[in-house]
Amino acid sequence: MSLLLLPTNLQQCPSPSTFPSPSSPLLSPSPSPSPSTVVVPRRRCLRLVTSCVSTIPTSVSNGSAPASVVVVEREQIRLGLPSKGRMAADAIDLLKDCQLFVKQVNPRQYVAQIPQLPNTEVWFQRPKDIVRKLLSGDLDLGIVGLDTLSEYGQENEDLIIVHEALNFGDCHLSIAIPNYGIFENINSLKELAQMPQWSEERPLRLATGFTYLGPKFMKENGIKHVTFSTADGALEAAPAMGIADAILDLVSSGTTLKENNLKEIEGGVVLESQAALVASRRALTERKGALNTVHEILERLEAHLKADGQFTVVANMRGNSAEEVAERVLSQPSLSGLQGPTISPVYCTKDGKVSVDYYAIVICVPKKALYNSVKQLRAVGGSGVLVSPLTYIFDEDTPRWGQLLRNLGI
Numbered sequence: 581m582s583l584l585l586l587p588t589n590l591q592q593c594p595s596p597s598t599f600p601s602p603s604s605p606l607l608s609p610s611p612s613p614s615p616s617t618v619v620v621p622r623r624r625c626l627r628l629v630t631s632c633v634s635t636i637p638t639s640v641s642n643g644s645a646p647a648s649v650v651v652v653e654r655e656q657i658r659l660g661l662p663s664k665g666r667m668a669a670d671a672i673d674l675l676k677d678c679q680l681f682v683k684q685v686n687p688r689q690y691v692a693q694i695p696q697l698p699n700t701e702v703w704f705q706r707p708k709d710i711v712r713k714l715l716s717g718d719l720d721l722g723i724v725g726l727d728t729l730s731e732y733g734q735e736n737e738d739l740i741i742v743h744e745a746l747n748f749g750d751c752h753l754s755i756a757i758p759n760y761g762i763f764e765n766i767n768s769l770k771e772l773a774q775m776p777q778w779s780e781e782r783p784l785r786l787a788t789g790f791t792y793l794g795p796k797f798m799k800e801n802g803i804k805h806v807t808f809s810t811a812d813g814a815l816e817a818a819p820a821m822g823i824a825d826a827i828l829d830l831v832s833s834g835t836t837l838k839e840n841n842l843k844e845i846e847g848g849v850v851l852e853s854q855a856a857l858v859a860s861r862r863a864l865t866e867r868k869g870a871l872n873t874v875h876e877i878l879e880r881l882e883a884h885l886k887a888d889g890q891f892t893v894v895a896n897m898r899g900n901s902a903e904e905v906a907e908r909v910l911s912q913p914s915l916s917g918l919q920g921p922t923i924s925p926v927y928c929t930k931d932g933k934v935s936v937d938y939y940a941i942v943i944c945v946p947k948k949a950l951y952n953s954v955k956q957l958r959a960v961g962g963s964g965v966l967v968s969p970l971t972y973i974f975d976e977d978t979p980r981w982g983q984l985l986r987n988l989g990i
């Protein structure tokens with residue numbers, strides 16, 4: 581079966597009754613982990629493309645995981661970063677906040693260095709290609725959205741999520757329908773599925789760029805009369821253009837949906853996404869230095885991301901002893917800090933003698949709880965409250981590191 585090109589450049593996806601399997605040739609935009617994939621050597625691949633009018637290649641390697649990937653020897657660990665789009669700048673900024681400075685000579689140069697990680701090179705790639713190249717062994721680590729990972733990684737066991745919440749690229753993949761016409765009173769996936777309009781002859785038409793996750797989600801939710809079409813962007817136009825009844829796309833602020841008279845429905849969220857650090861299991865277990873590199877990146881990320889949500893709060897408090905001050909502070913729910921407050925005597929001279937009337941307390945407070953904490957501090961006698969941002973919190977160990985080692989069976 582081949583992809584039919586619709587006039588609008590929407591490509592017809594599977595028929596209502598057939599849901600594509602991960603290795604379905606219908607889903608050519610996504611990688612196929614199928615063992616039958618023929619990997620065309622790079623030079624030959626170029627020739628095939630230029631002569632494709634007369635010679636149609638059986639398969640073109642795009643970095644999808646071939647049957648058995650041999651870890652090719654190379655000195656450098658490769659980290660894939662988004663080359664453009666909304667994730668690109670944030671990924672570099674996050675690394676910078678972790679004191680890992682990506683040195684890219686100019687935006688069109690696709691390789692860069694991080695002087696702090698001398699055995700690592702950065703390769704800029706489109707997010708979907710980062711996933712494909714992790715699978716093919718051409719990259720060892722990468723930063724991508726969980727949506728892209730799920731769509732193009734297709735639960736491949738070689739892909740390991742090292743850090744699942746890098747705190748940027750937040751969005752969710754969700755079904756949206758028009759808020760007018762026959763959909764006016766439809767507010768849930770169940771109601772959408774039960775609409776009498778859908779039949780084998782006239783299925784629900786869903787436009788999506790997620791040609792793996794879309795059919796999978798509909799199948800898991802028992803929705804049979806559905807057909808899929810795909811496009812590279814501006815999917816929100818499809819219902820108004822009459823091309824689709826509903827769409828499945830990423831939503832963050834919700835503005836695009838609103839501006840196109842579309843609404844989300846209950847039970848229609850396929851996944852929540854944000855940027856994640858992903859690794860190839862093979863690379864971590866077989867490539868010399870990869871595990872050390874990922875450990876260092878992870879430690880820096882965890883220390884920064886943990887600190888990012890916190891403020892350091894310092895206040896003075898009158899008291900007779902550190903213990904008495906501690907009791908007062910700990911009587912307030914928001915003042916226990918990470919491990920409890922640090923309390924130190926404030927020494928001053930009175931009548932020529934050194935005495936302690938005040939104690940300084942230092943606590944870490946979640947940013948969201950700041951104002952509440954300040955109020956509670958004042959309530960127990962705190963004064964002169966100083967608040968400053970925290971840069972890093974290096975814990976004794978990195979929880980995700982332990983998880984990773986367990987996942988790798990080490």
Ligand SMILES: Nc1ncnc2c1ncn2[C@@H]1O[C@H](COP(=O)(O)OP(=O)(O)OP(=O)(O)O)[C@@H](O)[C@H]1O
Nearest residue numbers: 664665666667707725727728749750751830831832
């Ligand atoms: N509102 C949003 N819409 C789309 N993606 C978002 C949004 N917010 C965060 N993201 C994240 O940004 C990632 C990259 O999106 P972007 O549109 O930049 O590139 P792309 O669509 O994957 O590539 P391209 O459009 O160039 O083919 C998404 O996969 C997702 O993880």
Ligand SMILES: O=P(O)(O)OC[C@H]1O[C@H](OP(=O)(O)OP(=O)(O)O)[C@H](O)[C@@H]1O
Nearest residue numbers: 813814815829830831832833834835836
């Ligand atoms: O909820 P919002 O904040 O409005 O964001 C959602 C929109 O952003 C993305 O499109 P993008 O900007 O990547 O353009 P594209 O459609 O060309 O991919 C996504 O595909 C939605 O259309």
Ligand SMILES: [Mg+2]
Nearest residue numbers: 665666812813
């Ligand atoms: Mg996009």
